Amino acid sequence: MKNLNSVFASILILISAISFSSCQDEVTTTYTYRAMMPVYLQMSDVRARTITIEPAHELENPGKIYLYGNYLLINEPQEGIHILDNTNPASPVNLNFIPIKGNVDLAVNNNMLYADNYVDLLVFDISNIRSIKLVERVKDVFNHLYTTSDTGVILTFKDTVLTSESDHGFMGRGFFLSDSRASFASNFSGAAQSYGQGGSMARFTLMSGHLYAVDDYSLRVFDVKNPAKPMHIRNINLGWGIETIFPFQENLFIGSNSGMHIYDAKTPSNPQKMSVFEHVRACDPVVVNEKFAFVTLRNGRNCFNGVNELQVVDIANLRQPKLVKAYPMLNPHGLALAGDFLYVAEGKHGLKSFNVANVMGIDQNQLEFLQSMKSVDIIPGPKSLIVIGPDGVCQFDYNTPSKLKKLSCINVKNPVNVQ
Amino acid sequence: MTTRLLILGFWIFAYLPAFGQNRPYFNQTELGVLIGNPIENWSGKNKNRVDFSLISFHGAEISKNQVLGLSVGLDQYEPLTVFPVALGWRGFLGKENRPQLIGGFDLGGGFALLEKKEKTEWYESWHQGGLLLSPSIGVKLPSTRGKKTALTMSIAYKRQELGYFMGNFDFNPTPRPFTNSKLPPGYSSITETTYLFHSLVARMGFIF
Numbered sequence: 001m002k003n004l005n006s007v008f009a010s011i012l013i014l015i016s017a018i019s020f021s022s023c024q025d026e027v028t029t030t031y032t033y034r035a036m037m038p039v040y041l042q043m044s045d046v047r048a049r050t051i052t053i054e055p056a057h058e059l060e061n062p063g064k065i066y067l068y069g070n071y072l073l074i075n076e077p078q079e080g081i082h083i084l085d086n087t088n089p090a091s092p093v094n095l096n097f098i099p100i101k102g103n104v105d106l107a108v109n110n111n112m113l114y115a116d117n118y119v120d121l122l123v124f125d126i127s128n129i130r131s132i133k134l135v136e137r138v139k140d141v142f143n144h145l146y147t148t149s150d151t152g153v154i155l156t157f158k159d160t161v162l163t164s165e166s167d168h169g170f171m172g173r174g175f176f177l178s179d180s181r182a183s184f185a186s187n188f189s190g191a192a193q194s195y196g197q198g199g200s201m202a203r204f205t206l207m208s209g210h211l212y213a214v215d216d217y218s219l220r221v222f223d224v225k226n227p228a229k230p231m232h233i234r235n236i237n238l239g240w241g242i243e244t245i246f247p248f249q250e251n252l253f254i255g256s257n258s259g260m261h262i263y264d265a266k267t268p269s270n271p272q273k274m275s276v277f278e279h280v281r282a283c284d285p286v287v288v289n290e291k292f293a294f295v296t297l298r299n300g301r302n303c304f305n306g307v308n309e310l311q312v313v314d315i316a317n318l319r320q321p322k323l324v325k326a327y328p329m330l331n332p333h334g335l336a337l338a339g340d341f342l343y344v345a346e347g348k349h350g351l352k353s354f355n356v357a358n359v360m361g362i363d364q365n366q367l368e369f370l371q372s373m374k375s376v377d378i379i380p381g382p383k384s385l386i387v388i389g390p391d392g393v394c395q396f397d398y399n400t401p402s403k404l405k406k407l408s409c410i411n412v413k414n415p416v417n418v419q
Numbered sequence: 420m421t422t423r424l425l426i427l428g429f430w431i432f433a434y435l436p437a438f439g440q441n442r443p444y445f446n447q448t449e450l451g452v453l454i455g456n457p458i459e460n461w462s463g464k465n466k467n468r469v470d471f472s473l474i475s476f477h478g479a480e481i482s483k484n485q486v487l488g489l490s491v492g493l494d495q496y497e498p499l500t501v502f503p504v505a506l507g508w509r510g511f512l513g514k515e516n517r518p519q520l521i522g523g524f525d526l527g528g529g530f531a532l533l534e535k536k537e538k539t540e541w542y543e544s545w546h547q548g549g550l551l552l553s554p555s556i557g558v559k560l561p562s563t564r565g566k567k568t569a570l571t572m573s574i575a576y577k578r579q580e581l582g583y584f585m586g587n588f589d590f591n592p593t594p595r596p597f598t599n600s601k602l603p604p605g606y607s608s609i610t611e612t613t614y615l616f617h618s619l620v621a622r623m624g625f626i627f
Binding site: 004005007008011012014015023024025026027028029030031032033034161163167414 | 455456457458468484485510511512520522523524554555556574575576589601602604606607608609610611612613614615616617619
């Protein structure tokens with residue numbers, strides 16, 4: 001009974017103490033957001049740093065994947081290039097890493113690796129993969145990064161996470177919240193588009209002894225007939241929002257926000273515009289064969305196409321491309337064409353394969369639908385089909401195109417997020 | 420944390436009948452008001468928070484003057500509806516069949532089950548429950564007719580934590596999670612709000 005008395009007394013004291021102190025509710029709001037912080041760099045400082053080959057790094061955010069002989073070269077955006085030995089696609093070996101700040105793309109020509117280093121183009125001799133050497137620096141070719149070229153200062157952006165705290169918040173479904181939410185979201189989509197998509201990424205491709213690099217608004221042409229000494233020939237203005245470049249039989253197919261540009265590159269040093277196919281938008285990957293271009297259109301957070309489909313475009317007459325047929329898809333991302341076989345990455349829905357010998361009946365010729373293989377991009381390599389998805393960089397044996405066989409997956413620290 | 424407490428609570432509740440074989444079932448159900456002092460709004464004013472509160476305690480006697488059990492209920496915090504689930508203790512002071520003092524202590528969690536989880540193309544948001552702690556004191560006035568039924572009046576302090584999460588999705592073309600422990604993969608920004616409500620509760624009800 002005595003114990004109970006003291007319990008009662010303490011409860012009473014507790015309640016009265018709290019009541020009389022008129023305790024106020026507490027609210028803490030933490031806002032954590034991703035922002036692009038501007039970084040100004042003096043190009044002379046960038047050039048002064050020596051590039052030393054480092055031991056293998058773990059893949060964090062793999063960017064472009066390039067196949068060269070038995071090697072896989074994987075870009076780590078803004079950081080450098082991973083080199084993997086892919087002699088046996090069932091167990092690729094991570095060999096080493098070339099640290100190149102500001103690097104977003106690469107291409108290899110006769111054992112010469114081309115890589116961008118902010119405004120410069122670097123050439124590495126990779127004939128001996130264990131002893132990679134920087135052999136050439138072509139200066140000031142991607143000069144759109146300069147704030148003013150005479151000062152030699154470049155502007156880049158660093159992905160940063162910022163946190164702010166406040167002791168005021170909004171209550172649940174309060175009016176403040178529901179109002180602000182909409183504007184928030186739209187602001188963010190706007191902000192993301194201004195850096196995420198185009199950014200200042202160069203996209204490289206090699207064809208007929210020339211290196212073509214596209215950035216936001218131009219096509220830069222380099223003569224690489226002497227692989228160790230690229231020569232910058234010209235810039236061709238393409239309009240804004242350039243995204244991808246796909247070479248095929250002396251033609252360049254350039255994907256932009258406004259459409260697919262087709263350039264005739266029979267004179268490799270001076271590509272000529274042939275036509276623009278307007279229906280294709282930025283996040284619509286394109287693959288091409290002799291007669292047709294295959295394009296995937298998807299509806300997503302950043303790709304407001306309103307449809308999810310595979311379009312077949314007749315390009316027999318490159319000056320007048322025309323839509324042949326469209327097939328409904330689930331949420332198609334990247335695609336790959338290997339002979340008569342087309343592989344479509346369906347995002348979170350999986351991976352599909354088709355026989356496209358008859359372009360009018362692609363839907364009746366679906367070979368496989370691997371629903372467990374979530375994927376965003378596919379590269380048809382000589383030894384394996386490389387599939388990029390939440391599991392990392394995976395390789396499949398596709399000797400029997402209708403039956404894919406998984407060989408390996410390279411783990412990635414931050415795999416793509418498929419939603 | 421709250422989920423663990425809840426599991427523990429149910430576990431104890433499930434075992435209560437076992438050691439309460441000849442301990443009669445005890446129920447106390449009360450209705451009342453939650454009074455609190457919210458933070459200033461945008462204009463710097465604050466008006467007292469006065470909301471509805473319901474508690475229903477189910478337990479079994481563990482000794483002559485003590486009951487152990489589980490309390491469930493419904494608390495309103497301005498726009499938020501919270502379902503509290505807590506382990507509870509009740510103690511009685513005074514002679515039987517006469518007005519008695521009741522002391523109580525509840526420890527558990529509050530769950531914002533009615534608050535819908537929202538998910539759109541651009542963002543998702545939800546409310547999170549949180550720890551609940553509530554000591555109470557009151558009087559038990561036995562009815563003149565039935566032996567078991569009694570009227571109760573009590574005051575309590577209630578400390579309720581709640582959380583709100585909103586995440587805006589990452590809009591990059593191939594959304595890559597950004598290496599940062601502060602920002603979960605797939606979001607470009609998140610807003611996390613923690614609420615701590617201090618309330619004084621005044622309730623009336625019955626014991627069966």
